Amino acid sequence: xxxxxxxxxxxxxxxxxxxxxxxxxxxxxxxxxxxxxxxxxxxxxxxxxxxxxxxxxxxxxxxxxxxxxxxxxxxxxxxxxxxxxxxxxxxxxxxxxxxxxxxxxxxxxxxxxxxxxxxxxxxxxxxxxxxxxxxxxxxxxxxxxxxxxxxxxxxxxxxxxxxxxxxxxxxxxxxxxxxxxxxxxxxxxxxxxxxxxxxxxxxxxxxxxxxxxxxxxxxxxxxxxxxxxxxxxxxxxxxxxxxxxxxxxxxxxxxxxxxxxxxxxxxxxxxxxxxxxxxxxxxxxxxxxxxxxxxxxxxxxxxxxxxxxxxxxxxxxxxxxxxxxxxxxxxxxxxxxxxxxxxxxxxxxxxxxxxxxxxxxxxxxxxxxxxxxxxxxxxxxxxxxxxxxxxxxxxxxxxxxxxxxxxxxxxxxxxxxxxxxxxxxxxxxxxxxxxxxxxxxxxxxxxxxxxxxxxxxxxxxxxxxxxxxxxxxxxxxxxxxxxxxxxxxxxxxxxxxxxxxxxxxxxxxxxxxxxxxxxxxxxxxxxxxxxxxxxxxxxxxxxxxxxxxxxxxxxxxxxxxxxxxxxxxxxxxxxxxxxxxxxxxxxxxxxxxxxxxxxxxxxxxxxxxxxxxxxxxxxxxxxxxxxxxxxxxxxxxxxxxxxxxxxxxxxxxxxxxxxxxxxxxxxxxxxxxxxxxxxxxxxxxxxxxxxxxxxxxxxxxxxxxxxxxxxxxxxxxxxxxxx
Amino acid sequence: xxxxxxxxxxxxxxxxxxxxxxxxxxxxxxxxxxxxxxxxxxxxxxxxxxxxxxxxxxxxxxxxxxxxxxxxxxxxxxxxxxxxxxxxxxxxxxxxxxxxxxxxxxxxxxxxxxxxxxxxxxxxxxxxxxxxxxxxxxxxxxxxxxxxxxxxxxx
Numbered sequence: 001x002x003x004x005x006x007x008x009x010x011x012x013x014x015x016x017x018x019x020x021x022x023x024x025x026x027x028x029x030x031x032x033x034x035x036x037x038x039x040x041x042x043x044x045x046x047x048x049x050x051x052x053x054x055x056x057x058x059x060x061x062x063x064x065x066x067x068x069x070x071x072x073x074x075x076x077x078x079x080x081x082x083x084x085x086x087x088x089x090x091x092x093x094x095x096x097x098x099x100x101x102x103x104x105x106x107x108x109x110x111x112x113x114x115x116x117x118x119x120x121x122x123x124x125x126x127x128x129x130x131x132x133x134x135x136x137x138x139x140x141x142x143x144x145x146x147x148x149x150x151x152x153x154x155x156x157x158x159x160x161x162x163x164x165x166x167x168x169x170x171x172x173x174x175x176x177x178x179x180x181x182x183x184x185x186x187x188x189x190x191x192x193x194x195x196x197x198x199x200x201x202x203x204x205x206x207x208x209x210x211x212x213x214x215x216x217x218x219x220x221x222x223x224x225x226x227x228x229x230x231x232x233x234x235x236x237x238x239x240x241x242x243x244x245x246x247x248x249x250x251x252x253x254x255x256x257x258x259x260x261x262x263x264x265x266x267x268x269x270x271x272x273x274x275x276x277x278x279x280x281x282x283x284x285x286x287x288x289x290x291x292x293x294x295x296x297x298x299x300x301x302x303x304x305x306x307x308x309x310x311x312x313x314x315x316x317x318x319x320x321x322x323x324x325x326x327x328x329x330x331x332x333x334x335x336x337x338x339x340x341x342x343x344x345x346x347x348x349x350x351x352x353x354x355x356x357x358x359x360x361x362x363x364x365x366x367x368x369x370x371x372x373x374x375x376x377x378x379x380x381x382x383x384x385x386x387x388x389x390x391x392x393x394x395x396x397x398x399x400x401x402x403x404x405x406x407x408x409x410x411x412x413x414x415x416x417x418x419x420x421x422x423x424x425x426x427x428x429x430x431x432x433x434x435x436x437x438x439x440x441x442x443x444x445x446x447x448x449x450x451x452x453x454x455x456x457x458x459x460x461x462x463x464x465x466x467x468x469x470x471x472x473x474x475x476x477x478x479x480x481x482x483x484x485x486x487x488x489x490x491x492x493x494x495x496x497x498x499x500x501x502x503x504x505x506x507x508x509x510x511x512x513x514x515x516x517x518x519x520x521x522x523x524x525x526x527x528x529x530x531x532x533x534x535x536x537x538x539x540x541x542x543x544x545x546x547x548x549x550x551x552x553x554x555x556x557x558x559x560x561x562x563x564x565x566x567x568x569x570x571x572x573x574x575x576x577x578x579x580x581x582x583x584x585x586x587x588x589x590x591x592x593x594x595x596x597x598x599x600x601x602x603x604x605x606x607x608x609x610x611x612x613x614x615x616x617x618x619x620x621x622x623x624x625x626x627x628x629x630x631x632x633x634x635x636x637x638x639x640x641x642x643x644x645x646x647x648x649x650x651x652x653x654x655x656x657x658x659x660x661x662x663x664x665x666x667x668x669x670x671x672x673x674x675x676x677x678x679x680x681x682x683x684x685x686x687x688x689x690x691x692x693x694x695x696x697x698x699x700x701x702x703x704x705x706x707x708x709x710x711x712x713x714x715x716x717x718x719x720x721x722x723x
Numbered sequence: 724x725x726x727x728x729x730x731x732x733x734x735x736x737x738x739x740x741x742x743x744x745x746x747x748x749x750x751x752x753x754x755x756x757x758x759x760x761x762x763x764x765x766x767x768x769x770x771x772x773x774x775x776x777x778x779x780x781x782x783x784x785x786x787x788x789x790x791x792x793x794x795x796x797x798x799x800x801x802x803x804x805x806x807x808x809x810x811x812x813x814x815x816x817x818x819x820x821x822x823x824x825x826x827x828x829x830x831x832x833x834x835x836x837x838x839x840x841x842x843x844x845x846x847x848x849x850x851x852x853x854x855x856x857x858x859x860x861x862x863x864x865x866x867x868x869x870x871x872x873x874x875x876x877x878x
Contacts, residue, residue: 077819077857208816215821216812218756218796222822225755233750258739276750277759278742348760348768348822348856397758397822398856429761624816628862632819635858658765658854666860667847 053180055140056188057109058133059088065164065177067092068100072110073129074120074369075103075211076399077632078687079625082209083126084133086621090202091137091194092144094176095164101210106371106391117372121404121515123588123685126621130683131194138192140183147182148174197619197680206624211395223367223394224426226354231422232261232273234415235280235431237287239269241651242436242510243294246270253286263287266414268407273419277426296510297651304509304648305339308443311464312337316505317481319463319491323499328458330449334538336531338446340523340713342646343439344661345516349397350432353412356422357381361388362413367396369404373474377406381413400636401515405437406473430656438646439516440465441509442523444490446531449499454539459497461531463487463524464505471513477506485515489524489585489692494557495532495550511648517636518688521587526641526713529583529696534709543700544570544582556616557584559677560593563614567675568595578609581700583693588685590617591677592630594693597670598701604720608638608670608698616677617684626686627674633690634672639664641695643714727788729754730798740786745769747785748795756796756825760854767853770826771795777833779852796825799832804874808832811870819857827853831867839875841867 051063060068069085081101089099104110110118114128141161148166149156151174158169164176176183197203214220239245251263254272259279264271272283354365355378362382368374371391379386396403412425427435442465449458467483469475477483482504484491491502516522536546544565551558561584565571570580577599584593597610613630620626643662647654655661674690699710706720726735727744729752738747743762748754748771757780760768764779771780772794780793799805808831818824827850834841834849841849846864855863 075820077821079819208813209818211821212813212816212818215818215824216809216828217800218754218825220821221755222758224759225749227753227755276746278738278746278750281762346856348758348766348820348854350759395822396820398820400856426759429763429766628816628819628859631861632858635860636856638858657761657763659763663766663854663856664858665851665854666863667851669858669860672861 053184055143055180055184056136057107058136059092059140061176061180061183063177063180065095065175066098066100067094067164067176068102070102070104072104072118073112073125074367074393074396074399074403076120076367076369076396076403078125078629079209079622080120080125081211082207083621083625084129085210086202086207087129087133088137090200091134092141093161093163096202096207098164099210103393106375106389111372119370119372119404120399121369121401123687123689126683127589127685134194135192138194139189142189142192143183143186144176144179146186147179151179151182203621204623207622209625220395222349222397223354223365224349224352224397226365226394226424228354228356228422231354231424232275232419233277233280234271234273234423234425235277235284235428236269236271236411236425237284237289238431238435240291240434241293241299242296242512244296245292245294247290247292249287249289251287253288254283257283257286262419264415264418266411266418268411271415271425273415273423281428293651299510299648299651301341301647301649304441304511305443307507307509308339308441308464309337311505311507312443312445312462314462314505316462316464316503318501319482319487319504320502321500322497325449325458325460325499325501328449328499330457331452332450334448334450334534336446336534336711337443338527338530338711339443340441340526341644342441342511343516343640343644344433344646344655345400345402345437346433346661346663347396347398347400347402350429351402351408351427351435352425353408354422354424355409355412355416357413357417358420360384361390363390363392364409364413365392365394366409367394367403368409369396369399369401370406374406374409377410378413381410382417400517401519402437405514407435407437429658433655433657433661434653436512437514438511439522440468440486440513442486444524444527446527448535448538450538456497456535458499459495460501461490461528462503462505463490464507466508466511466513467506468513468515468519485520487520487524489521489587490528492586493528494554494586495547496553497550517633518587518691521585521688521692522637522640523713525583525585525692526695526699529585529693530699530709530711533581533696533700533703547582547584556591557586560584560591560614560616563675563677564593564595564612567614567673568612570595579701579705581697581702581704583696583700585689585692587689587692590615590684590686590689592689592693594634594697596694596697596701598698598705600702600705600720602722604717606642606698606702606715606717606720610671611673611694611697613672613674613690614677615674615690616679616681617686617689618679618681619683620676621683623676626676629686630674630690631672633688634694635664635669637691637694641698641714645714725785725789727785727793728791729793730795736785738785740784742785743781744771744783744785744788744793745780748780754795754797758822758825760823766823767830768823768826770829770853772829772833775833775836777830796829799828802832804836805832807870807874808835808866811866811873814869815862815866817859817862817866819859823853823855827855827863831863831870835867835871835874839871841871
């Protein structure tokens with residue numbers, strides 16, 4: 001596949017490239033500078049209605065007072081098309097009833113300040129835009145005030161703003177819509193003062209999502225809904241094994257399917273292009289292809305597990321140390337190994353991308369999380385300058401990290417270039433499941449050195465897993481040998497053990513790995529929080545009290561833990577057969593604790609009755625969206641804990657559709673309560689942090705119910721069967 | 724060439740007889756509100772009504788739909804139950820990514836059309852064929868109950 005290392009503007013994911021964002025948008029650290037995104041604003045003006053004035057790259061104000069926020073982030077369910085407008089509207093003093101949102105084009109102005117490129121992921125949207133978007137609103141407000149003061153010939157200091165109007169001390173009022181044209185000509189203020197949180201009228205409220213109405217009547221447009229004149233739909237026979245090659249293929253039968261127009265070979269397989277999906281799919285199924293599976297043809301889940309176990313048994317690169325674990329002479333040791341499998345993201349909308357490469361330009365219509373890198377990639381494929389690549393971001397039918405990947409964009413662009421027409425590439429559900437972008441499998445081996453009473457003297461962990469950094473194509477493992485995505489959630493655990501060592505042992509079975517909702521935390525917090533529960537047991541302590549006692553220097557962890565325990569009624573009686581487990585974790589700057597109430601039937605099957613979640617995500621934009629994201633992540637984590645498993649046999653993925661890769665359904669979901677810890681801290685992420693504590697909370701409840709410690713995901717309930 | 728009835732209108736379509744109704748709607752008629760999720764009647768994203776009953780259009784050949792009434796998400800606001808369900812979905816801000824929600828609303832509307840007081844077990848029965856990867860299930864349940872209450876209030 002195309003190496004996106006050279007294509008992503010050379011920016012490392014995860015390194016803050018704040019300076020570039022400020023330069024691109026004209027937002028300087030102390031406020032706004034001159035020339036604030038004016039080129040973008042004027043380009044946007046072309047698309048705007050005649051009486052819709054661009055104030056800057058992020059905001060237009062129409063004569064009727066409608067404020068249109070132009071959002072560079074992708075809406076994939078996390079609520080960013082509501083929360084970003086809320087940030088701007090707050091400081092703008094907009095009338096929320098007149099705020100609309102629109103998807104931005106690809107442009108440096110919309111670079112995500114945490115990534116240094118236009119992309120959505122890593123629970124960065126609010127963390128990265130909390131201040132910049134408020135400054136956008138405050139700047140526009142100042143320009144509207146300036147325009148009103150000039151009109152009235154009064155000092156700006158005599159004017160205030162409220163719900164879409166500038167109001168003079170005399171009582172005179174002018175609506176923003178009437179001022180927009182004049183405001184756009186005002187000088188951009190050097191500095192702006194942001195509101196104190198006590199003055200917020202929009203932030204912190206449960207305002208309704210702006211994207212709900214089109215999502216209940218079928219009118220919301222996702223990537224898969226794009227239709228262009230002359231467009232062909234492509235379905236591909238993709239490489240069944242990593243590194244496989246097409247030896248030869250016979251498309252005679254495929255071409256005989258009515259509606260099939262072209263059959264094309266590209267590096268990732270053979271594509272059938274037809275008038276619509278059904279003909280393309282029938283054509284694809286009729287292809288006769290000889291594959292050379294290559295060196296991965298023997299890959300199996302058993303061999304992957306063995307490689308990971310070997311890796312966990314070796315010392316690795318040191319990720320974190322405290323004190324000296326080798327100097328500890330424990331009275332006894334506690335050891336355990338944990339394992340998690342590869343996982344597919346499985347967005348509800350199967351992956352797809354529409355591309356049109358023609359006449360020295362290229363255009364993409366897609367639900368993508370990575371507009372910036374995609375622009376670079378497509379420019380190379382199409383052989384045009386990056387500025388000649390337009391990206392029309394559609395709603396994403398789920399993202400979870402998968403739509404950050406470039407495969408569907410690369411293939412659609414290649415197919416359109418070869419076919420000479422617009423091409424919509426659609427993955428079947430099976431193609432989507434078998435596309436080889438997986439959450440890493442991993443094995444972690446823990447050892448705790450205990451004194452005679454069970455108090456931990458040392459804590460060691462060796463994390464064996466493949467490297468997402470190396471797999472990503474745009475990052476490299478740093479000189480210390482530690483991929484922080486591989487160890488996050490374990491190396492940064494919060495507990496106050498006097499001696500610690502956490503190692504990373506890189507193991508590469510040959511399967512490409514990728515960012516999956518909550519990334520390394522998804523398995524590592526399961527491992528660590530389960531093992532810490534084992535340590536609590538060895539110390540003869542209550543799991544909640546044990547954790548609490550080790551969090552004296554971690555007030556945010558402890559507050560989340562205490563709130564979850566309190567609201568769950570930790571320690572209070574439960575119905576017969578129902579047991580509790582607890583777990584806590586921090587990811588993406590947010591602290592989440594969960595208590596799960598679980599019963600185990602005689603046949604071993606698990607029922608999760610209730611989950612109580614407490615989250616400290618700093619200052620909150622929209623509490624209801626935060627709660628829904630916690631709930632969403634819990635249910636996503638529940639599918640992983642109960643069912644999620646990509647297995648390999650003879651180099652091939654054994655799962656395909658929802659029959660072999662099942663999802664949690666409505667009849668299985670627990671009652672979920674989410675409580676937000678009041679906070680004045682800077683915002684943390686919310687799309688992912690709800691996920692990691694779920695599996696260990698359930699595993700710990702299963703242990704409480706049965707005395708059996710499940711150390712593998714997904715849970716093997718056959719171990720819980722009572723004879 | 725076949726003639727099918729979609730949302731009360733007769734439509735001539737050119738698809739081969741084995742083409743699923745889903746692809747006739749989406750690719751031939753340009754009605755993209757009905758979604759593709761699995762192609763095997765496993766996820767419910769493609770749910771439409773056939774003579775009022777919920778069916779998975781990804782697995783219903785167009786030849787089998789001739790002579791029956793197909794109703795899609797695009798027509799739901801025109802029925803009292805569909806309107807109540809959509810209103811309740813908005814009131815509860817149910818959707819996240821929203822991709823499965825057309826199918827969820829079609830299944831919920833079919834349920835409420837024949838059962839105005841669904842129990843939790845009825846809701847599980849009617850809705851467990853619809854996967855939501857964002858996990859909006861608890862909001863779906865709440866919205867169905869609210870829609871039922873509003874329909875009963877009007878009755």
